[in-house]
Amino acid sequence: MAAPTAYALIATDLDGTLLRGDDTLSDRSLAALARVAAAGATHLVVTGRPAPRVRPLLEDLGGEGLAVCGQGAQLYDAGADRLLWSVTLDRELAETALGKVEAEVGEVYAAVDQDGADGLTLIEPGYLMPHPTLPAVRVGRREDLWAEPISKVLLRHPFLSDDELAAVARGAVGSLATVTMSGPGTVELQPCGVTKATGLALAAERLGLPPSRTLAFGDMPNDIPMFDWAAHGVAMANAHPELKAVADEVTASNEDDGIAVVLERLFPPAP
Missing domain, CATH: 3.40.50.1000 (HAD superfamily/HAD-like)
Structure with missing residues (x-):
């Protein structure tokens, strides 16, 4: 030390x-x-x-x-x-990674942080912000999440714990993205590495x-x-x-x- x-x-x-x-x-x-x-x-x-x-x-x-x-x-x-x-997360890779996770655990709810100093946080129907004080914009369809470059995807599952969801996501996503767990209700996909x-x-x-x-x-x-x-x-x-x-x-x-x-x-x- x-x-x-x-x-x-x-x-x-x-x-x-x-x-x-x-x-x-x-x-x-x-x-x-x-x-x-x-x-x-x-x-x-x-x-x-x-x-x-x-x-x-x-x-x-x-x-x-x-x-x-x-x-x-x-x-x-x-x-x-x-x-x-x-650095941004390729949106096609993000969508593919999300699909692989859902193939293992069923439907998840997703959000994204857009790239840029003024980027928005977009959340799809069903996604609940873990920090209700943070501003977010709700979109009508998942496809709307990919409208602009993103830095990461946030995932929530209806009943799996964060540890369980993160473990499954790491196995499903592989090298498509880095999977992290950064707080209660916050499992994330970010650019690999x-x-x-x-x-x-x-x-x-x-x-x-x-x-x-x-x-x-x-x-x-x-x-x-x-x-x-x-x-x-x-x-x-x-x-x-x-x-x-x-x-x-x-x-x-x-x-x-x-x-x-x-x-x-x-x-x-x-x-």
């Missing part, structure tokens, strides 16, 4: 990690991140949310700097309000910071690649067992300011 003072890049997931259940940032978390900045380190959001769904939160965090969005498919410059890099780690690595390269100086926080299996890449991975108390199994430590829950607990230890106030 790197010495605490060596951490120059603090990578945090949002949902279930930095954010509380009501999608807000606590004063304690904001104060801890201010300590990070005062010490000369960089805070980097690394989230499954697409850039348009992250923009308001980044404003609360200062509104500048980089953010890794869309499970690593987007590198967003908050200060300039533009994507520096993005794209993970939070690939997006984090791209951002870190631009910042001139190596994995050995990176501390990462998360709560779900989609954070495992990020933990593998970073020097030290911290799982929340509310994290999925798969992430806890590979974490270097477990902190308090997102509701109990688990990120702040660690950052206050590693970045104490100046004497």
